[in-house]
Amino acid sequence: MQRTHAFRNRFLAAAFAVLVVVSAPMPARAASKEIIELQTQVQQLMDNVQRIQSTLDSRFSVLQSLSQQTADDANRITATVTALQTKLAAQTDAMSGKLDTASGQAQALNDSVDELKSRIAKLDKSIQDLQAQLQNIQNPPQMPAPTPAAPAPVAPAPRVPAPRVPAKAEGGETPASGPSAAIAPSDLPAANQAPPLAETFQAGVRDLNAARYDLATGEFQDVIHYYPQDELAGTAHYYLGEISYHQMKLTEAVKAYNAVLEGFPGNTKAPAAQLRKGMALLQMNRRDAGIHELRLLIQRHPQTQEAQQARTKLNAMGVKIVAAPAAH
Numbered sequence: 001m002q003r004t005h006a007f008r009n010r011f012l013a014a015a016f017a018v019l020v021v022v023s024a025p026m027p028a029r030a031a032s033k034e035i036i037e038l039q040t041q042v043q044q045l046m047d048n049v050q051r052i053q054s055t056l057d058s059r060f061s062v063l064q065s066l067s068q069q070t071a072d073d074a075n076r077i078t079a080t081v082t083a084l085q086t087k088l089a090a091q092t093d094a095m096s097g098k099l100d101t102a103s104g105q106a107q108a109l110n111d112s113v114d115e116l117k118s119r120i121a122k123l124d125k126s127i128q129d130l131q132a133q134l135q136n137i138q139n140p141p142q143m144p145a146p147t148p149a150a151p152a153p154v155a156p157a158p159r160v161p162a163p164r165v166p167a168k169a170e171g172g173e174t175p176a177s178g179p180s181a182a183i184a185p186s187d188l189p190a191a192n193q194a195p196p197l198a199e200t201f202q203a204g205v206r207d208l209n210a211a212r213y214d215l216a217t218g219e220f221q222d223v224i225h226y227y228p229q230d231e232l233a234g235t236a237h238y239y240l241g242e243i244s245y246h247q248m249k250l251t252e253a254v255k256a257y258n259a260v261l262e263g264f265p266g267n268t269k270a271p272a273a274q275l276r277k278g279m280a281l282l283q284m285n286r287r288d289a290g291i292h293e294l295r296l297l298i299q300r301h302p303q304t305q306e307a308q309q310a311r312t313k314l315n316a317m318g319v320k321i322v323a324a325p326a327a328h
Contacts, residue, residue, distance in 0.1 A: 105209045108239070111268060112205045115232060119198045194226035201232050204239065213243045234264025238273050250280045271297060271306040278310065291319055 204219035220236035227233050241256030257277040260267055267273075278293030294310040298321060301307050314321050 104242075108205060108209065111235065112202060114268070115235065116198060116202065119232075195222055197223065197227050197230060197232060201236065204236065208239055208243065213247065217243055231264065231267060234260050234267035235269050237264070238267070238269040241273065241276060245276060245280060250284050253277075253280050254284075271301040271304045274300070275306040275310055279313070282313075291317075295321065 200219050201223050204216045204223065207213075207216035207219065217240060220240050223230075223236040224233045224240075237256050237259040241253045241260070244250070244253035244256060254277055257273040257280070260270055260273040261277070264270065274293055274297040278290045278297065281290035281293060284290075291314065294314055297310045298307045311321055
């Protein structure tokens with residue numbers, strides 16, 4: 001714009017100088033036809049310059065307006081893109097968390113199904129054994145008939161569990177006995193008062209997946225209390241550790257994982273328990289102990305998915321993966 005004004009000013013100055021020269025008094029012989037034509041051309045040239053200048057000014061104004069609109073549009077697009085990126089990042093984080101939760105729940109469900117199948121197989125075998133025993137009780141083996149020359153030998157009575165007959169009361173009356181006699185609650189085995197193992201464990205898994213942590217904790221504790229030596233008790237210890245881990249009760253989580261590793265080293269959840277223990281120790285700023293657990297996991301269960309996760313974690317920390325000495 002400034003260069004255009006400068007050009008116009010210089011051109012006007014030159015035209016003005018020409019006009020001054022032309023309009024100066026000259027000899028009569030100088031006022032020729034060529035000078036008059038030159039004056040006419042100069043005037044036309046000045047008119048053209050003014051029109052060009054007007055056109056340039058109007059177009060420059062349009063360009064300025066378009067440039068301002070373009071800048072405003074670019075700013076709005078930048079703000080929109082930034083907002084979309086922020087929203088997309090938040091949605092990605094949320095989706096990642098949901099996928100992790102769903103993966104954990106699916107894994108827990110698969111483990112529960114496998115354990116339930118194992119329990120069902122054991123129950124089927126127990127039922128078959130009971131049926132065989134009941135058949136032997138109902139159909140005892142027949143003893144051979146005695147010969148006439150010798151007295152019949154006394155055959156031992158078949159081992160049929162007889163009903164429990166209480167002692168006589170002080171008044172001399174004997175309580176009723178036989179199949180129809182009532183059995184006092186105190187005569188029942190203590191194990192019959194315990195909750196069913198498989199149902200209690202499955203209820204705990206369902207409540208854990210539904211984030212009902214208080215109910216799940218009580219159900220897993222019942223499994224451990226009434227069936228402390230069962231393999232499901234080891235899995236219950238692991239899930240108690242998971243509940244504490246999600247609630248950021250890391251010390252309690254480490255204790256629960258230790259219960260799995262020390263009491264049930266052959267449990268299917270032992271690799272996951274060792275991985276979680278190492279992660280919990282790292283979050284507690286116990287770096288050396290956490291690294292030791294992850295290395296121990298890689299040594300004990302090298303082909304598991306948990307060992308791969310431990311390698312990824314150690315590599316991200318810049319820690320060399322060295323086989324840790326096996327615990328005795």
